[in-house]
Amino acid sequence: MYTASTILFTILISSSTSASYSVADDAYPSPYTAGMPPCDLDDVSGSQTPVRREVYDDGRIIDISHRYHPDMPSWLLDDGLGQFLRLPASMKNGSRSNVSEMKLVTHTGTHVDAPGHMIDEYFDAGFDVDTLDLHVLNGPALLVDVPRDSNITAEVMKSLNIPKGVKRVLFRTLNTDRRLMWQKQFDTSYVGFLKDGAQWLKDNTDIKLVGIDYLSVAAFVDSVATHRVFFKSRVSHLAMLIKNLFRKTV
Numbered sequence: 001m002y003t004a005s006t007i008l009f010t011i012l013i014s015s016s017t018s019a020s021y022s023v024a025d026d027a028y029p030s031p032y033t034a035g036m037p038p039c040d041l042d043d044v045s046g047s048q049t050p051v052r053r054e055v056y057d058d059g060r061i062i063d064i065s066h067r068y069h070p071d072m073p074s075w076l077l078d079d080g081l082g083q084f085l086r087l088p089a090s091m092k093n094g095s096r097s098n099v100s101e102m103k104l105v106t107h108t109g110t111h112v113d114a115p116g117h118m119i120d121e122y123f124d125a126g127f128d129v130d131t132l133d134l135h136v137l138n139g140p141a142l143l144v145d146v147p148r149d150s151n152i153t154a155e156v157m158k159s160l161n162i163p164k165g166v167k168r169v170l171f172r173t174l175n176t177d178r179r180l181m182w183q184k185q186f187d188t189s190y191v192g193f194l195k196d197g198a199q200w201l202k203d204n205t206d207i208k209l210v211g212i213d214y215l216s217v218a219a220f221v222d223s224v225a226t227h228r229v230f231f232k233s234r235v236s237h238l239a240m241l242i243k244n245l246f247r248k249t250v
């Protein structure tokens with residue numbers, strides 16, 4: 001079963017810095033402050049929360065990025081992302097402006113993998129995220145629901161009957177039903193591609209962009225082999241691998 005939706009990806013790629021932080025900062029209002037009416041900048045009264053839009057132009061653009069939050073899951077960690085944002089200069093403390101500082105792993109939340117992520121020669125040759133093609137990263141995408149009783153194998157891929165010509169597919173899985181992106185403890189049992197599913201996709205479809213609803217497009221048990229199939233197909237297909245585009249809401 002699949003649902004066609006047109007999605008323009010806005011991909012925010014964060015980079016970590018080498019700075020270290022000891023100061024936690026709670027000066028930020030909680031993004032999850034509940035029960036307040038939304039407002040625009042023109043009518044800030046202090047008792048309202050800003051408007052945050054996810055859908056634009058009747059669905060032509062959908063922001064599928066997750067909000068960074070200290071309690072969001074982080075690869076292999078039990079306690080989530082933790083404090084990643086601080087306000088070293090703040091107007092409330094006499095600075096001319098508010099200046100934020102972020103430090104977080106580049107695989108946090110909604111992110112894209114660079115081809116060099118699991119193939120060292122690509123890394124050495126300089127294939128970073130800057131080498132990805134924006135034509136592939138942006139444009140209409142198909143949202144596909146996969147069977148909930150399996151990881152994404154060749155058999156599952158075949159059963160989805162994704163039409164030829166479709167270039168971008170977001171796979172919605174059991175991960176969304178289990179709300180894994182809302183649990184701070186990392187869960188290795190998430191659903192992802194197995195190697196034969198990736199190989200089938202490479203051999204039988206025109207898909208150049210793959211998105212999934214947890215921290216890795218590859219199932220935990222088959223992580224490196226699956227990634228390598230996707231990364232290598234970037235070269236043989238002159239395409240690229242994208243992963244980890246999550247839906248913010250169910």
Ligand SMILES: *[C@@H]1O[C@H](CO)[C@@H](O)[C@H](O)[C@H]1NC(C)=O
Nearest residue numbers: 025027087088089090092093
């Ligand atoms: C302002 O400075 C005080 C005293 O140094 C500090 O406790 C507080 O956290 C600072 N607040 C912000 C928003 O930077």
Ligand SMILES: *[C@@H]1O[C@H](CO)[C@@H](O)[C@H](O)[C@H]1NC(C)=O
Nearest residue numbers: 027028087090091092093098
């Ligand atoms: C500046 O930072 C303060 C916290 O010190 C915050 O209350 C205020 O909303 C910030 N202003 C802007 C324009 O972001």
Ligand SMILES: *[C@@H]1O[C@H](CO)[C@@H](O)[C@H](O)[C@H]1NC(C)=O
Nearest residue numbers: 149150151189191219220221
């Ligand atoms: C998917 O694979 C993971 C291991 O990577 C496993 O724990 C999980 O049970 C599998 N999920 C399904 C639905 O088969």
